Each structure stands twice: as structure tokens, then as C-alpha cells.
Amino acid sequence: METALAAVSGDREALTSEAADLIYHLLLLLKLGGSSLEEVERELARRHDARQNENSDAG
Numbered sequence: 001m002e003t004a005l006a007a008v009s010g011d012r013e014a015l016t017s018e019a020a021d022l023i024y025h026l027l028l029l030l031k032l033g034g035s036s037l038e039e040v041e042r043e044l045a046r047r048h049d050a051r052q053n054e055n056s057d058a059g
Helices: 002-009 012-032 037-058
Strands: none
Touching (some): 002 012
């Protein structure tokens, strides 16, 4: 929530600080959950590829 508020406030320093907190906590939760940032990256790539395939099929 704080990250979103910092983003809309236009305060770049606050956004950077809040984003650091968000990423730190995300990485911690991923580790505790037995996952990794690499797995998240693969999932994002899979979704991107699926979206690209949907768009090419529609055209």
C-alpha cells in the first residue's frame, strides 16, 4: 500500500524506499515459501508468451 501511495504522490525518494521494502519482503516470503525470484520470472515469461500467442491468433 505504501508503495502505491508513494508512486501517486510523485515522491521519487519515497517510492524508491518503499519499493526496496516491498522487494525485500517479497524475496523473504518467496524464500520461506520455498520459491525463488527465478520461478516468478519464468511465470511472468510464460504469461507474456501466452498473451503474445493470444494476440497473434486473434489477428
